[in-house]
Amino acid sequence: MKKLIKPLMFIFLATAVIACSKETPVEVVEDEGTRPVVDFAVEPGDDPFTWKFTNNSSDFKEVTWRFGDDSVAYSNDPEHVYMTTGTFQVTLTATSESGKTSQYLREITIDPNEILGISATKTGTPNELAFKAQTDLDIESIEWRFTDNSTPATKTFISDDLEPLYKVPTGVIVPARIQLTTKKGSVAIITKDASTEGIVTNFMDAMVGYTVTEDNTGNANENATKLFDRKDDNKFLIGWAADKVWNVTMEFSSAQTLKFYSIGNGNDSPDRDPKIWTMEGSNDGENWTILDSRSMEKHWTDQLLERGFPNTDAGLDWKKFYFAVSNPGSYKYYRLNINENFGSGAIQFGEVILFK
Numbered sequence: 001m002k003k004l005i006k007p008l009m010f011i012f013l014a015t016a017v018i019a020c021s022k023e024t025p026v027e028v029v030e031d032e033g034t035r036p037v038v039d040f041a042v043e044p045g046d047d048p049f050t051w052k053f054t055n056n057s058s059d060f061k062e063v064t065w066r067f068g069d070d071s072v073a074y075s076n077d078p079e080h081v082y083m084t085t086g087t088f089q090v091t092l093t094a095t096s097e098s099g100k101t102s103q104y105l106r107e108i109t110i111d112p113n114e115i116l117g118i119s120a121t122k123t124g125t126p127n128e129l130a131f132k133a134q135t136d137l138d139i140e141s142i143e144w145r146f147t148d149n150s151t152p153a154t155k156t157f158i159s160d161d162l163e164p165l166y167k168v169p170t171g172v173i174v175p176a177r178i179q180l181t182t183k184k185g186s187v188a189i190i191t192k193d194a195s196t197e198g199i200v201t202n203f204m205d206a207m208v209g210y211t212v213t214e215d216n217t218g219n220a221n222e223n224a225t226k227l228f229d230r231k232d233d234n235k236f237l238i239g240w241a242a243d244k245v246w247n248v249t250m251e252f253s254s255a256q257t258l259k260f261y262s263i264g265n266g267n268d269s270p271d272r273d274p275k276i277w278t279m280e281g282s283n284d285g286e287n288w289t290i291l292d293s294r295s296m297e298k299h300w301t302d303q304l305l306e307r308g309f310p311n312t313d314a315g316l317d318w319k320k321f322y323f324a325v326s327n328p329g330s331y332k333y334y335r336l337n338i339n340e341n342f343g344s345g346a347i348q349f350g351e352v353i354l355f356k
Contacts, residue, residue, distance in 0.1 A: 033098020036060040040092045042106060047137055048115050049082045049186035051108060053090070060094035068108070085112040085188050112188040116180055120198040127167045127196050131176070138183045145177040146194065151308050152315070168196050171322050173260070173355075193355070197259045197324050200355035204228065206252045213246050214238060224248065227352045232318045235266040237348040240341055247337040248352070255283065255330040257356050258291060260322060263336075264350025267317040270301035272348040276340040279323075281331030288335060292325045299342045318350065 039056040055063055055076045065073040067080050068088030082088065087109045095101050117134035133142055144164050148155040150172040157166055168174050174194045181187050192199045207228065215238070216223040222237040227248060238246065258281065265273060276295045280288040298306075301316050309315040334354060341347045 033096055033100050034059045035100040036094035036096045036102045038092055038094045038102040038104040040104060040106070042090070042108065045079060045081075047182065047184070047186075048110055049182065049184065050079065051082070052079050053077060053092075055092065055094075057092070057094045057102075057104075059096055061097050062095050064093045064095075066091045066093075081184050081186065082108075082110060083186050085110040085115070112190045115188045116178065116190055118176075118178060118190065118192050118199060120192075120194060122198065123165065125167075127170060128165055129168060129194065129196075129198060130163060130165055131194075132163045133178065133180070135180065137180065137188075140181045140183050140185075142181070143179045145179075146174050147177070148172065148174050150174075152310065153308070166194070168194050170196060173200065173262075173322055195260050195322065195324065195355070200260045202353055203252070203256050203356045204230075204353055206254065206256060207250055208253050209251045210248055212248045222348075226350070230351065232264065232320075232351065233267075235264070235348050235350045237266070237272070237346055240272075240345055240347040245337060245339055246347070247335050249285070249333060249335045250352075250354070251285070251333050255332045256334075256354070257328055257330045258325050258334060258354050259328050260324055260355040261292075262320045262322045262351075262353045262355075264318065264320050264352075265300040265316075266348040266350060267313065269344060269346070269348070270299040271342040271344040272346050273299040273301075273342055274338050274340075274347060274349055275299070275342050276338075278337045278339070279325065280335045280337065281329055282333040282335070283331055285333045289327070289329065289331075291327045291329065291334075292323060294323065320351070320353075 037058045041054040041056060043052050045052050053065065057063065063074065063076065065078055067090050069082060071080065087107055089105055089107055091103055091105045093101055093103045115135060115137065119132045119134065120129040123130050131144065142160060142162060144159045146157040146166050148169060150169045176192045176194045177189065179187060179189045210228065212224045216236065222235060224236055226234045226236045261279060278290050279292040281291050282288045300321055304316050304319060305311060336352060338347060
């Protein structure tokens, strides 16, 4: 009898322990460690491409810097040289002893137009400009590239002079691309529009409104909005008569000095091209000063054919024609008056762009 009691008592005790464990689970607490506090400061180095970074983080074991240009560094307070201009997201990742991470991000912008200034002045020789680069950088090299598209055969002029001379053809804008390389190998590239009047800048972003004496209410695809929609492949069209005068008045947020302007052509019927017009300026919208007057001997299609463009849609349609202002001044309002076309019962033209 005693031999039977002992095994039964052991089974009872074991069952009791197991039951007790199920009712009261033991909670294991793991030390997660401290997450790093991440912060850093940044300051310019000895040129606009060079930046110094100071790690102000705490509770970390190691750091990883990513500079937004595929470059990585692991030192505490690195210095980094960017090879190009642009906006870069700099990320600092700090890792604690326990493997926890935190990140902090800042943006750095290197603006090429703040690094490199370009000027162009007339030399006295017709159409010739003297270009000059202004910068405080230690330059290894500079390249000027002028691209003349005034004829079907594109002409490119390249110079590595600091102050090159270039003749701009009449009636066009020539894009100028300037590439500067520093002694450290960093590159800044800017583009400017060169004209016979010097460097010009489109100021249509400053336009706050416009009015026309008459609009094309019958065709929304050819109304006055097409003059300012920044598209090359559409036009404004309206009926015309011999004694008719039509104008568009443009208002700007502040006074602008008009030096150059362009008018686009259409895609058919060259006898609809404007022939006689004036460009005027005003500061009150009532009193106007004539800035430029034009009387064209040939419509735009004939002008393009004389310059060698092929007699095809691609060769003749949707082109821009540029005009220097003979009497520039600073005005808040500009008005384009069309007085005559080349004989059609309609007049048409494309986008209007003003340059300062």
